[in-house]
Amino acid sequence: MYLEHFALSEMPFTITPNTGFFFEYGDYRAAHNMLLLALRSGEGFLKVVAEVGMGKTLLCRALLNDLGDDYVTAYIPNPQLTAPGLRMALADELGLEFSRNIGQHRLLKLINEYLVEQHAAGKRVVLVIDEAQALPDEGLEALRLLTNLETESSKLLQVVLFGQPELDERISHPSLRQLKQRITFSHRLKPLDYPSLVAYLRYRLHVAGYRGTELFTPGAMKRLYRSSRGIPRVINILSHKALMVAFGKGDEKVRSGYMKAAIQDSTDVLSSTFSRSPILAYWLASLLTFSAVVIGVVIWSRLS
Template sequence: MYLEHFELQQLPFSLTPNTVFYVGLVPHQQAFEVLQTALTAGEGFIKIVGEVGTGKTLLCRKLLHSAPAHWRLAYLPDPSLSPIELRWALAAELGLHYSGNIDQQQLHQLLQRHLLLLAARQQQVILVIDEAQALPDETLETLRLLTNLETEQRKLLQVVLFAQPELDLRLAKHRFRQLRQRISFSYQLRPMTVAEVGAYVRARLQIAGNSDLRFSSLALLGLAKYSRGIPRLVNVLAHKALMLAYGRGQLHINWRHIRAAAQDTEDVPAVRFAAWVPAVFMLVTLVGAAFWHWGPL
């Protein structure tokens, strides 16, 4: 597409959650440190919550890819499971084979024996669930029961929930008070600040192979404004801006590219990047430069 034009080796703003493009900004790095601390401590439930597009799946994959050898990770990307489907999905991730002759109680006992065996081998079993807000109520209760499995020294199963804020609304209900009390570590992913958006864009361009490719200051300001600091929207807008610049034979991204990309993108606030904004920005820049050079009048 535009790789050769911008001297890039790969697409810098793909929507695929590729851990090669993980940028350790404050919100994501703090969330990752919470995960590592809680899992090392052996806590039963850990919850990472964030709005759509804030990078939960990328964090999830980074966790899967950076796990130490003694962690046995079971990953469930589709949580729309009944209680018995959840148990069988966990069993399959742990290497057990499906049998139609086993009921829920027998399966629970089989899982307990297998978890004890893995614990005896010094394996730490961690169930990672993405999009956990989609878990049915009965399946949430099954998760709580599974974390009851423990020895005198440790939990046999830890659970990490990556979810949208809807999960917190559900857990606030009285019926989930037992599960709510078991969540010992929780982190709320926030959107990126304007400065973080700039750092994010520059880091991804560097990883993609061209650290000299420039988004103007005003383009980055517009990118932060239109995306609301949400990484997925930053990627969508930046990718479209690069396409627009490529189509016009230009090598740098300015505020006009970002505005045009925003006008062509769903879920972008219906606000106008007024024509006078660049002039005001330029005036502020010139005044600031003069003050720095000459000092106060």
């Protein structure tokens, strides 16, 4: 496509969560370091929440990659599971062999024995769950009970939950208050600010092999920031399309007009991404309030 034109070795703005492109800056660095420190400290329950497209899965995979040989990890990416299904998924991830018709009591005992063995060998076992907002209530409660497995001095299983804001709403329900009390570290990812977006573009281009001068013009980057609002997935989609436009024009720079064309071609992406945005909701509410005030003033002036 445009790789040769821009002297790139690979596509810089794919939406696949490739840890080679993990940009550990500001808020993401804080979240990453917090998770590593908390796991090393033996904390039982950790949580990271972010809106759609914020790079939770990429952070999740970066964390798994950075846990050393002292850790045994289990990763569940799609947790729409019942409590028995969650225990079986955990056992599968840990490499345990068991009959599919095994009783739940026996399965739990098998998991516990494995955790004790790993603890005796100096290993920490970490369960990482992505899209955790999809877990049913019984699955969340099963997680809490799994973290009851402990020695006199430490937890045998540590759990990290990655999820959308609905996860916070779920665990705030009175029926899950015991789970909420177990969460000792929590972080909410924020969108990129403008300087971070500029650094993000440069970083991904550098990883992809680009060694030239600034590829995106200041006007293109400012337009990208306004439209993406700092959401990494949207930044990637718009940047990729803008590169395609520049390539089609035979230009060696991504200019503001090319970014505008990319944005106009992505109205569905933008509307679906920001339909649930609290910032957008606040802006719309403010606009409606302002409109109501203006209409009221006009009506009052006519009546008077």
